[in-house]
Amino acid sequence: MQIETVIFDLGGVLIDWEPRRLFRKIFEDEEEMEYFLNNICTPDWNVQQDGGRPLAEATQILVDKYPKYTSQIEAFYGRWEEMLGGAILPTVAILEELIEAQTHRVLALTNWSAETFPVALRDFDFLHWFEGILVSGDEKMIKPQREIYDLMCKRYEINPSTAVFIDDSLKNIKGCEAYGIHGIHFKSGESLRRELQVMEIL
Numbered sequence: 001m002q003i004e005t006v007i008f009d010l011g012g013v014l015i016d017w018e019p020r021r022l023f024r025k026i027f028e029d030e031e032e033m034e035y036f037l038n039n040i041c042t043p044d045w046n047v048q049q050d051g052g053r054p055l056a057e058a059t060q061i062l063v064d065k066y067p068k069y070t071s072q073i074e075a076f077y078g079r080w081e082e083m084l085g086g087a088i089l090p091t092v093a094i095l096e097e098l099i100e101a102q103t104h105r106v107l108a109l110t111n112w113s114a115e116t117f118p119v120a121l122r123d124f125d126f127l128h129w130f131e132g133i134l135v136s137g138d139e140k141m142i143k144p145q146r147e148i149y150d151l152m153c154k155r156y157e158i159n160p161s162t163a164v165f166i167d168d169s170l171k172n173i174k175g176c177e178a179y180g181i182h183g184i185h186f187k188s189g190e191s192l193r194r195e196l197q198v199m200e201i202l
Contacts, residue, residue, distance in 0.1 A: 003182070003201055005163040006098055007152070008130075009143075010110040012168035013186045014092060015124060016085035019076070026072055040066050041076045049077075050111040052140035080116055084123065090189020092126050097202060099129050104201060108133040109152050109165065111142050111172075132156055143167070144175025153181075164199070166192060 011017045019037055027033035040062060049058050055077045062073045098106050108130045112120070114137030121127050134152050136142045141151070153160055160180035167173050173183035184195050196202040 002162055003104065003164050003199060005105040005107065005158050006201060007163060007165040008095065008106070008108045009167035009172065009186070010108055010112065010120070013166055014088055014095065014126070015120060016088055017083055018085055019083050021085055022075065022079055022082040023072070025082070026075055036069060036072060040069055041073060047111060047142060049113040050136045051142045052114065052137050055113065055115050077116070081119055087124060087126065088189065091192060094189060094193055094196065094202065095126060095129065105131055107131050107156055109143070109148070111136045113137040143169070143172040146175065146179055149176050149179040149181060164201070
């Protein structure tokens, strides 16, 4: 298999993002925090903003439904930056090696709100190293929908059979593989390096 293009996911692969980093400052009780994140500001709710729903609309929907938690719901995007924990350095090192080698095209495909992504662009210089980044919130479609892999390949003229996609979500990897892109399920920078070496990408 001749790989020509390496595509990175961002959150969980290159950037550490964790809502609990913020909400441990807000909730005194860990159990109540877990209830809030599992039943109110849930991952399924958040991913709809990654798919293009405005943050203000999403916030108001939950405030209307759970007025008791108004301040906590408003904090989710009002204090969103506090969820960011910094770069995942072992993966950034791999990215830098690939960029410097100039042997492969290097792009990114991320489920991310169009309204919060500019914060990441401001805070993480390495996001400017990519040939291109496709942001789900801009396109109003999300991984693992087939349409987003199709758009990625068409926009950047990628042959799926010569591309590899790195993502920490197994369902997103299954989605890309169903489309014809080779997938690597990200677990750590060290394991990613080994897999890329086996594939003779690094």
